[in-house]
Amino acid sequence: MxxxxxxxxxxxxxxxxxxxxxxxxxxxxxxxxxxxxxxxxxxxxxxxxxxxxxxxxxxxxxxxxxxxxxxxxxxxxxxxxxxxxxxxxxxxxxxxxxxxxxxxxxxxxxxxxxxxxxxxxxxxxxxxxxxxSAVEVPNQVELYPVQHWQWPTIDLEGMDEMIQNDNFVVIDVRESQRFKGEKEPIDLVAGHIPGATNIPFTTNLDENGFFLSPEKLKSNYQKSFENTLPENRVVHCGSGVTACHTLLAIALAGLPIPKLYVGSWSEWSRNNREIVVEK
The missing domain is CATH 3.40.250.10 (Rhodanese-like domain)
Incomplete structure (x- = not known):
């Protein structure tokens, strides 16, 4: 679908x-x-x-x-x-x-x-x-059977290992000012993860706020992924929510789904990890 x-x-x-x-x-x-x-x-x-x-x-x-x-x-x-x-x-x-x-x-x-x-x-x-304004009432159904999360995620320790590789892509979808370290309105420290690439989630949308075509999205993200293996691709944001917008865009493009770093910048920036600030 x-x-x-x-x-x-x-x-x-x-x-x-x-x-x-x-x-x-x-x-x-x-x-x-x-x-x-x-x-x-x-x-x-x-x-x-x-x-x-x-x-x-x-x-x-x-x-x-x-x-x-x-x-x-x-x-x-x-x-x-x-x-x-x-x-x-x-x-x-x-x-x-x-x-x-x-x-x-x-x-x-x-x-x-x-x-x-x-x-x-x-x-x-x-x-x-x-x-x-009516508060809708859901249908009564049997318990939804859920066993585990199937799509790839990565934790803090996994990120530590990832950025030691020679060939990886970490996409930070936050706005450029937060990525560069010019401002941080939500978390405690500004900046970004070493080696990360900034592709703001807004670039997935056209001027009217609708998703770009699958062809355009595929062209945009293939440039970033180049020859990187799918298992060495990570997407993150501030807290693991907005990153999913870019994962959706990548799915729309028909490309393999990268790992979601759920903890994202809110976790990384609070754990004494290296932080890059662009001067």
Missing amino acids: NPIITPNQLLEAVQTNAIVLVDATNSQTAYQNYQQSHLKGALFVDVNTQLADIKEDVAAGGRHPLPTAEQFSKTLTDLGITPETWVVVYDDKNGANAAARFWWMLRSIGHEKVQVLSGGIQAAIQAGFPVS
Whole structure:
């Protein structure tokens, strides 16, 4: 299944198919905003409590560590999702935030029928998708069977080993000012991992906030990967959420999925590792 769906395609799909539509907007007031207005029929998922298992010590796994497979199984069951369910997920950041994280998590447990709404909620509303303030009630389903995460990830120690290789690619999807060390609005220290390449997630999108074509994305990322083996490719961000936007773009391009460094900069920068700042 194509990892993205356009607003017009979604409008057609909801008329003829049983879709579980999920609002994964991430902000301090996300649920309050959901209660006021969301795409009609959408359920709400919370990135902090359902798509992550946040620890008190951010140095141990970063700001958004993955939940256990068992925890994610409960979340899917609470949303009325079964292994056969067609899931469409959106957020208010062109799919660049928790929508992509939810997509990655579903695909990583083997769920095939999941798509991210290209352009996000704003594009859907502009295309005429109806909104609602009704809090939707999910279907009651049996427990979703989840065994383990199947897609490749890498931890802090794995990153230590990775950057000692002669042939690796670590893509940092944060904005260039954070990568260069000019500013750091979220984490404690500015800069980047030694050897990392900066490809901001925004470069996956066109001027209207929609994903670029698969051909364009493939051309862009093949230049970065060159002759690097897939197992030596890593993508990260600040906390392992927005990195999934780039992983989705790479999937859309038809290229092998790199490893997700879940702990990302929030973990690396808190563990006395080498930090590069560009003067």
